[in-house]
Amino acid sequence: MLRLATLTALLLTASASGAEDAPINACVDCHGDLLEEAEADVHRAAGFSCVDCHGGDPTAEDQEEAMSPARGYVGVPSGMGAAEMCGRCHSDIERMRVINPRLPTDQLAQYRTSEHGKRAVKGDEKVATCSSCHGAHGVRPVGDPASPAAPTRIVETCTGCHNQEYMEGRSIPTDQLQKYEQSVHGHRRLQEQDLSAPACNDCHGNHGAAPPGVSAVTHVCGSCHATQAELFEGSTHASHFRDLEAPPCTTCHNHHEILATSDEMLGIGERGVCSACHSPGDQCDEATKAMRAGLTRLSSSIEQARAALSSAARVGMDVEQPTFDLAGAEDALVRSRAEIHGFSEERLEAIFTEGGGIADDVEKAAQARLDEYEYRRKGLAVAATMLLLFAGLLALRAHRLEKSRDREDV
Amino acid sequence: MDRVWAWLDDRVGLEPVRHLMAQKTVPRHRYSLFYYLGGMALFLFLVQLGTGLLLLLYYEPGASTAYESVRRISSEIPFGWLVRSIHRWSADIFIGVLAVHMFTAFLMKAYRRPREVTWLTGVALFGVALAFGFSGYLLPWDDIAYFATSVGTQVAGVFPLVGKALLQLLRGGEDVTGATLARFFALHVVVLPFAALGLLGLHLLLVQRHGMSVPPGVSEKGRPRRFFPDFLVHDLVGWTLALALLAALAALLPAGLGPKADPFASAPPGIKPEWYFYAPFQQLKMIPAHVGPFEGEVLGAVGFAILGLLFALVPFLDRRAARGEPSPAFSISGWVVVIYLVGLTCYAWLH
Numbered sequence: 001m002l003r004l005a006t007l008t009a010l011l012l013t014a015s016a017s018g019a020e021d022a023p024i025n026a027c028v029d030c031h032g033d034l035l036e037e038a039e040a041d042v043h044r045a046a047g048f049s050c051v052d053c054h055g056g057d058p059t060a061e062d063q064e065e066a067m068s069p070a071r072g073y074v075g076v077p078s079g080m081g082a083a084e085m086c087g088r089c090h091s092d093i094e095r096m097r098v099i100n101p102r103l104p105t106d107q108l109a110q111y112r113t114s115e116h117g118k119r120a121v122k123g124d125e126k127v128a129t130c131s132s133c134h135g136a137h138g139v140r141p142v143g144d145p146a147s148p149a150a151p152t153r154i155v156e157t158c159t160g161c162h163n164q165e166y167m168e169g170r171s172i173p174t175d176q177l178q179k180y181e182q183s184v185h186g187h188r189r190l191q192e193q194d195l196s197a198p199a200c201n202d203c204h205g206n207h208g209a210a211p212p213g214v215s216a217v218t219h220v221c222g223s224c225h226a227t228q229a230e231l232f233e234g235s236t237h238a239s240h241f242r243d244l245e246a247p248p249c250t251t252c253h254n255h256h257e258i259l260a261t262s263d264e265m266l267g268i269g270e271r272g273v274c275s276a277c278h279s280p281g282d283q284c285d286e287a288t289k290a291m292r293a294g295l296t297r298l299s300s301s302i303e304q305a306r307a308a309l310s311s312a313a314r315v316g317m318d319v320e321q322p323t324f325d326l327a328g329a330e331d332a333l334v335r336s337r338a339e340i341h342g343f344s345e346e347r348l349e350a351i352f353t354e355g356g357g358i359a360d361d362v363e364k365a366a367q368a369r370l371d372e373y374e375y376r377r378k379g380l381a382v383a384a385t386m387l388l389l390f391a392g393l394l395a396l397r398a399h400r401l402e403k404s405r406d407r408e409d410v
Numbered sequence: 411m412d413r414v415w416a417w418l419d420d421r422v423g424l425e426p427v428r429h430l431m432a433q434k435t436v437p438r439h440r441y442s443l444f445y446y447l448g449g450m451a452l453f454l455f456l457v458q459l460g461t462g463l464l465l466l467l468y469y470e471p472g473a474s475t476a477y478e479s480v481r482r483i484s485s486e487i488p489f490g491w492l493v494r495s496i497h498r499w500s501a502d503i504f505i506g507v508l509a510v511h512m513f514t515a516f517l518m519k520a521y522r523r524p525r526e527v528t529w530l531t532g533v534a535l536f537g538v539a540l541a542f543g544f545s546g547y548l549l550p551w552d553d554i555a556y557f558a559t560s561v562g563t564q565v566a567g568v569f570p571l572v573g574k575a576l577l578q579l580l581r582g583g584e585d586v587t588g589a590t591l592a593r594f595f596a597l598h599v600v601v602l603p604f605a606a607l608g609l610l611g612l613h614l615l616l617v618q619r620h621g622m623s624v625p626p627g628v629s630e631k632g633r634p635r636r637f638f639p640d641f642l643v644h645d646l647v648g649w650t651l652a653l654a655l656l657a658a659l660a661a662l663l664p665a666g667l668g669p670k671a672d673p674f675a676s677a678p679p680g681i682k683p684e685w686y687f688y689a690p691f692q693q694l695k696m697i698p699a700h701v702g703p704f705e706g707e708v709l710g711a712v713g714f715a716i717l718g719l720l721f722a723l724v725p726f727l728d729r730r731a732a733r734g735e736p737s738p739a740f741s742i743s744g745w746v747v748v749i750y751l752v753g754l755t756c757y758a759w760l761h
């Protein structure tokens with residue numbers, strides 16, 4: 001109670017700082033410890049004070065009177081109450097249009113649909129509300145790196161609650177962070193500081209955070225991996241997965257612990273992901289063997305072309321054009337790996353043929369340069385032999401001249 | 411043949427040439443071998459001239475065309491790679507031979523009276539050769555050429571009083587741009603060739619006039635060798651071997667071409683000028699930012715300029731040599747400078 005009153009006083013004081021007719025704010029008398037935290041608060045900067053959120057009367061000299069419900073005091077609501085307190089302004093389109101028209105106004109509506117919101121409605125007071133992710137008295141813009149909701153801190157903020165200690169007694173998994181750290185996304189995001197790699201909210205949403213349902217997984221993953229999602233949805237596998245109620249992407253690639261893909265994942269081999277549904281010798285086994293063979297063929301063609309280019313470049317030959325051309329084959333390899341999600345042998349074969357053709361042409365071009373180099377070396381050997389022979393003849397002539405001069409001298 | 415000669419002599423007056431060929435001799439002593447260096451430098455200059463003219467047929471100056479034309483020369487034009495590589499290697503060897511020629515002339519005191527002007531034209535020719543190398547380096551317009559020229563012209567800008575004007579003159583603006591390329595091209599194919607031919611003509615004329623210098627205190631061995639054909643045949647042996655060496659270098663280590671110059675890209679790591687600028691380059695790198703009241707960079711650049719000037723003026727400084735007396739102080743100083751320059755060059759090459 002006292003803290004809220006202080007904040008009210010603090011914000012009131014701050015908002016009117018310097019003004020001669022500054023309103024009396026008795027909140028700070030008790031809640032002065034919140035001053036530092038509120039220093040960078042966006043609401044304070046916009047002129048809001050303690051009473052705008054918590055109600056009450058900061059001008060009343062008596063504490064009981066200042067914090068009495070009769071004066072509009074609401075205190076510190078928790079759960080849904082807290083969300084609704086923020087939503088009083090943030091869901092008010094008219095008001096937000098004046099204060100900050102760039103902000104959306106559907107946060108509360110989204111929150112009600114989220115797993116957090118649903119639990120809050122049921123009276124769960126431990127569930128995340130607005131202040132859990134944005135802070136309470138030091139709310140900063142999301143773009144501010146110091147904000148808990150900033151892209152650089154969002155994983156830390158989510159796992160601040162989604163851990164074993166906080167979730168004690170609840171039945172939800174708490175190993176998301178460990179799995180995410182192992183994943184290709186987590187490695188990019190946490191180790192390489194690549195903010196384009198997805199964090200928790202990129203898949204689960206922000207204010208409407210919830211685990212994607214089976215039917216939504218493709219759309220969630222497909223928001224980044226659009227080609228793969230489209231190919232999968234157009235494949236025969238899509239309906240089979242629906243029938244089995246198996247989530248499309250995560251069945252093969254896992255969720256949270258999404259490891260870097262490799263060609264070995266294709267099929268029912270040791271590292272193959274198809275063995276969950278398929279058996280050796282079945283149609284999938286045969287098809288994936290052919291696909292793997294095609295991938296290996298194309299990869300090795302590219303490697304051979306690259307090695308030939310490297311050899312030609314090492315001896316000083318110009319390989320810029322074929323090096324540029326090889327990008328076409330490398331692109332085909334990338335496309336073929338995406339095309340696997342469509343499970344169409346015909347389409348894959350067409351890409352393998354296209355990419356393999358380019359790689360073969362590049363290798364021939366590189367070989368032609370190496371042949372040219374050999375031709376130059378042979379030409380050099382012939383020219384050098386002739387020049388040395390000529391030099392020898394000249395030296396012989398010089399020697400004879402020398403001898404004849406010596407005889408003349410005698 | 412005699413009738414053709416007589417016909418030409420009647421109309422052109424070839425008798426002085428015949429007389430020169432018959433009379434010209436070369437002294438024989440234990441240092442006679444160094445007399446071949448001048449002829450070798452002349453041969454390499456002619457190779458430069460010939461290959462340069464061939465490259466001119468396809469080279470297109472301009473920031474948007476130079477690089478592409480050099481790439482075309484190296485990869486599409488028949489034997490373009492050979493001509494360009496020989497031009498490149500020949501330039502390196504030419505400057506090396508010139509340097510040795512100049513240093514041996516210095517040690518043999520060939521600058522003493524009456525050969526002071528011969529010496530001055532020789533030093534000027536060496537300066538022109540360095541300018542050829544510096545200006546030619548930019549012409550392929552690849553990244554190394556671009557950034558090396560940026561650094562090189564920057565050094566010109568540190569000279570007191572004239573530095574800024576010199577920098578503007580060289581670059582044609584604040585930075586190395588297409589305007590710089592145009593200037594360097596004009597310098598490389600018009601100004602310097604004219605200067606070189608003029609100086610070379612004067613140098614050769616004076617050599618014919620005064621003959622070869624015999625070092626003081628060195629006794630001649632027997633009768634001087636006739637220049638034609640005796641000495642020339644020996645020259646031809648060396649030139650043929652040089653040609654074989656150039657062909658081998660061109661085929662085994664062809665002239666490379668880096669990525670196209672991009673003024674907005676960062677300079678490639680380990681950027682260095684041509685080997686003959688290693689010594690001043692390394693000196694400027696090693697000198698502290700401030701030496702007493704002077705800026706290190708200015709001191710280094712001015713120091714090298716003074717060294718060059720002293721070297722050019724040595725015929726007027728070495729009075730003992732002018733009187734035909736031994737001048738060991740100059741010889742020792744020369745050795746010290748050469749060891750210093752070679753040491754700096756080796757250090758820059760290894761690092």
